[in-house]
Amino acid sequence: MSFFNLFKKKKSKDVAKDRLMMMLAYERANTKLENLEEMKKELIAVVKKYVNIKDIAIKTNSNQNIETLEVEIILDK
Amino acid sequence: MSFFNLFKKKKSKDVAKDRLMMMLAYERANTKLENLEEMKKELIAVVKKYVNIKDIAIKTNSNQNIETLEVEIILDK
Numbered sequence: 482m483s484f485f486n487l488f489k490k491k492k493s494k495d496v497a498k499d500r501l502m503m504m505l506a507y508e509r510a511n512t513k514l515e516n517l518e519e520m521k522k523e524l525i526a527v528v529k530k531y532v533n534i535k536d537i538a539i540k541t542n543s544n545q546n547i548e549t550l551e552v553e554i555i556l557d558k
Numbered sequence: 559m560s561f562f563n564l565f566k567k568k569k570s571k572d573v574a575k576d577r578l579m580m581m582l583a584y585e586r587a588n589t590k591l592e593n594l595e596e597m598k599k600e601l602i603a604v605v606k607k608y609v610n611i612k613d614i615a616i617k618t619n620s621n622q623n624i625e626t627l628e629v630e631i632i633l634d635k
Contacts, residue, residue, distance in 0.1 A: 505581075510575050511635060514633070
């Protein structure tokens with residue numbers, strides 16, 4: 482399943498909303514990315530700069546050598 | 559399937575690599591996000607600032623009211 486189809490499946494259930502999702506995934510093989518947390522914060526700040534936020538949900542996940550960040554934003558009109 | 563599992567499935571096939579994926583998805587219901595292209599460029603610039611890039615693949619997709627951006631980066635040691 483592609484990311485595009487995954488997002489389509491997660492479409493707004495009831496009323497269609499203006500929605501933005503940003504996801505970051507880091508697969509570590511050899512080197513640890515020192516400033517990953519800082520980069521995550523800066524990416525979220527960029528998104529906040531461009532959109533009016535009605536609701537925001539931030540989810541992080543890490544397992545063995547994979548770390549993910551999921552940011553789901555419901556946009557305000 | 560969650561994004562985390564989707565990313566795990568897309569793991570480096572042969573040799574594990576330090577890999578970063580960023581995905582952005584925008585579902586438009588009512589209003590068009592004027593500066594979406596600018597935001598995409600700025601997000602990519604932020605990532606480029608924090609990591610050494612060995613290889614980068616950028617894929618965009620749009621269909622009806624959904625637009626997605628997928629950026630896959632193989633990190634340099």
